[in-house]
Amino acid sequence: MNPRLAAAFVTGLAVPMLAAMAALPRHGSPDQPIHTHVAREYIESGPETGNLVTAILLDYRGMDTFGEVVVIFVGLVAVLVLARHREPALPAASPSPIVAFIVRLVTPFIALFGFHVILSGLEVPGGGLQGAAILGGLVILNGFVFGPQHARSLLPGRLLPWLQGAGPLAFLAAGIVGGIATGFALGYPTHLPLLHEAMLMGVELGIGIGGALIFSRLYLALEDA
Amino acid sequence: MESILFEIVPELRLHLRFDALGVLFSATAGILWLLVLPGPRRGRRYEALLALSFVLTLGVGTAGNLLTLLMFYELLSLAAWPLIIHDETAEALAAGRRYLAYVLTGAAMLLLGLAVVTLAAGDVGFGTRVEVPALGIVLLLAGFSVKAALLPVHGWVPQAHPIAPAPISALLSGLMVATGSFGMIRLIQVMDPPPLAILTGVSALTVVLAGVVATRTDHLKRRLAWSTISQMAYVPLAISVLDREALAGGIVHITHHAFMKGGLFLCAGLLLHHLGIRHVSRMGGAARRMPWTMGAFTLLSLGLIGIPPLSGFVSKWVIGAGMAQAGAWIPLTVLLTGALLAALYLMPIVHTAWFDPPPSEGPQVDPPPPTLIPVLAAAAITIVLGIGAALPGFPLALARAAARGIGG
Amino acid sequence: MTPLLENLDYAATVVLLLIGLWTVLADSNLLKKLMGLNIMETAVFAFIVTSGMIEGGAAPILGPDAAPPFMAPIPHALVLTGIVVAVSTTALALALLLRVHREFGTLEIDELRKRW
Amino acid sequence: MSELFDVVLLTLLILTALAVARARDLAAAAILFAAYSLMLCLLWLHRGAPDVALTEAAVGAGVTTLLFLVVIARTSR
């Protein structure tokens, strides 16, 4: 489609959309349906402390997050189906010593920060997925600097196929345990606080580790696709 | 005696029913299929589809309501298609495409008609009369006329017959075209049709024009195909007269015509197979080479023209009597011209076969018994049905019983 | 048109969406189209997040000093899931682009149309 | 609702998006895309959506842009 035609089409589309946006309830007004219906229920009757968004992600709308974790997994598996042609990855240019040193120095701290983000998701902004992205980004950074082979060495060997599915598997476990404990799959038992915490922590870890491995394998698959 | 089967669509059930008309049609199909079976082996696909078509024709005969009739009707058209293009020549494939185009459009019209009728009257069984919008009947009649090869939509017949193997042409002419007329008869069995001027006009036109074209076609099978179009148009003609006697004549004509035309096509097949003759002009002295076959051919031709002792005469006589009784003079004249035209396009064949000198002397090459018997049997049936017409249990009696069941 | 000024944020997201759509439609390089796709996705996420905002609203983190009115937390959860969906689609698209490049040697549409 | 800072950020956001759309060179476009993601992250941080901002930064600016750069590197050679 040539640019001018596309521009005409897009501006043509803009008029009704902008009009519709103008007709929406006033932005930020407290009495619009979003704030008066479901959201108010969460804020008032939800957990007293902690990150409400993570509470929603895991507890109230657990199925969405299960879907999300499955989405990145299917993304990985689809890419792996494609990446059957093992072209040798291009040898990484040897990094300048300064960059190499800094990356080698910083890597453990970023890893620590990543795990912190994964586990602290219940109280402060953060969560499994954000941590996974940070850890994944870290592996990719090492891949950029020291080459894909080095990045692959950071990942677990035989356990990789199991751990990459940690996200969905954690959710399946939470589903079964929640089903037994509360009668509804993915239900977090409030009457057993210890199990409640353990399940939340377990799911966050599952998402974090699973996600990190998936991001890393996506990068590695692109490197030698 | 009837049985209600599956409900394949909400409120519409498959429905099989034995009545006089159905029994007569199925019996005709059964006997004609027997005549057609012997002959050179043509492979598993051919035999499987032949058996399937036979079952489907029985289905058409015994259908108890409009939906079942249309189902078997459409399946029969589809099952016959690979049989028609059995020789796999380019010409056959082209004829097959044309056949499919005609038949499928007809089926579409029938389906639309069925929808209109079902909307108005629900499940249209062949037992009870129903009040139906005129559009529905017109659509259904138009759909059936495609296969009954009435004039505007007859195109596929002259093209499909010559290229189909001989037994299939026999079946096509004998029964496939007849299912169209059979459908029309089933229609007026339960619906009182709108003013039938169009149907009379179209069928009359078909009888005459097809007859004229037949006289001028040299290719033997194509001439017989045009003859089928002309002969089978008698049935809608008889229907449009709305007289019980004429209708009985039309019904019995389907049966008689099936055997006569089937026999003729089988003879044509034998002529092609043994003497390599395709065209009437090259049939000089064929009788001397194949006396038995040509004997049967001659007898069948006479029957078709309507010479008294044979079955052809019986059906034409009954139709004529019915028309006279109803005072429908134009259809009567058309009937007679049709018979005259039949003479014009059949007698020359018989004449050249018996009296013209053969191009080259050759030994007598009558076909071996298994392929000759069907032809002789067809001739015998024509004689028996002719003479024994009035006996009870014979097609005429059955036809009259069927016609009595139909009002109007 | 005065209400549009109040809903300026919504309008901005629509503009972003349309810029992305324009890139997807008009750009001749498949990778640029993919970037346009990402811009469209982030635009929709922006729309969903801003729809959950409230005047003077604080972040939906309940703590000792946090005071209502709070932002609606559900849009944030939706967008988190959306971002992940976006990245996995993009990763698959990039893998496909590598295969297209390996098979056709280019990512420009006009070239591709000639060679396929 | 939108104070001055937000308006400025929004316009900058739109300008970056336009820059990405217009950029001919792929690497430049990828870097601009990273900037676009980070700017979006800033907007959300300021508007009181920390979780989403962190995710957009880590996933949008981080992983997506890095993957873009990998593919650009492999297709330009």
Next chain:
Amino acid sequence: MTTHWLPALVAIPIAGGVLVPTMSRRWAPAWGFGVLIATLGVALFLTGLLREDTVSYAVGGWPPPYGIELRFDVLSTFAVPIALVAALAVPFATHSNEPVTTPEGVAVILVGTGGMMGFVVAADFFTLFVFLEVLSISAYGMVAMSEERGAGLAAFRYLLMGTVASIVILLSVGLLYTLTGSLNMADVGQRLPDGGLPLHLAIGGLAAGFLLKAAVFPLHVWLPDAHATAPSAVSAILSGLIVKMGIIGLLRTPGLEHLHELLIWVGAASLLAGALFALVQDDLKRMLAYSTVSNIGLVVLGLAVDRTGATVHILNHAIIKASLFLAAGAFIHRAGSRRIEGTGRSMPLTTSAFAVGGIAAIGIPPTGGFTGKWMIVLGALEAGRWGFAVMILLGAVILALCYARFVVVVAFRPSPADREGTSEAPLVMLVPIFVLAALSVGVGIIGGPFAAFVGK
């Protein structure tokens, strides 16, 4: 009524898919087949439950609209053909050398099936969107499984257009959320404002997005390349199942009656365009792809005139189209290339199955294709839309000629000299073809009660 089998319907295939990469290539297809048969069992059990009462499940214990609700209603019975076609496609693919049956390939199919299960039972708009993405990404991956040159480009174009559709759908879900404050379908349905531009934009957006996912003309341009280059076993899943998800999404859209007029015209256009395009194709799989566009057009038209008829038709068409694509796959497998002239001569069983499938696709009475088409024609006539009823029948005639043409190509053309030794398709291909062909007739025969069940 609530039962743990409802979330299990979604969890089993996904769990199977997640565990498959840990297996060796030899066991992956067997594991895939087993998981899918189990899913089929659960789907049948839930359909049995549905006869008494709709099955609904509040995930996490939070009652709707606060938590996410899964609901197994009439549309969710689509889970049965999904599990069945997927289960039959996996063993079918063991013969083709394409990477369909590698552990990753089976994982894509299993997780894709899980995504479809989630999509048909989701009663929450955002969950619907998330599972739509799961099945879409697995669909893009499935297209890319083919070794053919150009499969990558076809998959990319499909991804590009599919993701634009998903973006429009997500925007519409966001709009609905802004207007009603909730995401639960039933709740949103009640709280919808009765007019206004944002509402029409939301409904229009959802409809447009799902129409693109369902490959309705003129948004169908991605389908022919994608379905033709994909491996045949997978084309059966793509054309039989994934294209129908768009229609199910359309059936979930609230306030669809505003768009009935549009749907009728778009459906009729797609019906005729699909049939005409199919007429000019010389490759069997491309013809089947366009025939899908035509049948989907019929369903979209049916949505506006007789919703039950449309639902019945997509359920039947899923099985019919799957058997046709598998038969095509058997021909291609035996012919060794996409030129399949004359291969049917030595494959009588496959050819007859293809013929039965063709008859069902056209909609001749006893087969499954007829029930839906008949109800839609009746609906069109009752609505006084004569032109469209005629168009439906005209489309069927054109499609019939297409299928006839390919029966001729396959069974009536002489096969090239170099390919004398072709024999009947292997058993592992024949059994799926015959199961599906038999079902497409069986479903037709019980058409009446089946339509009554769907219409409940």
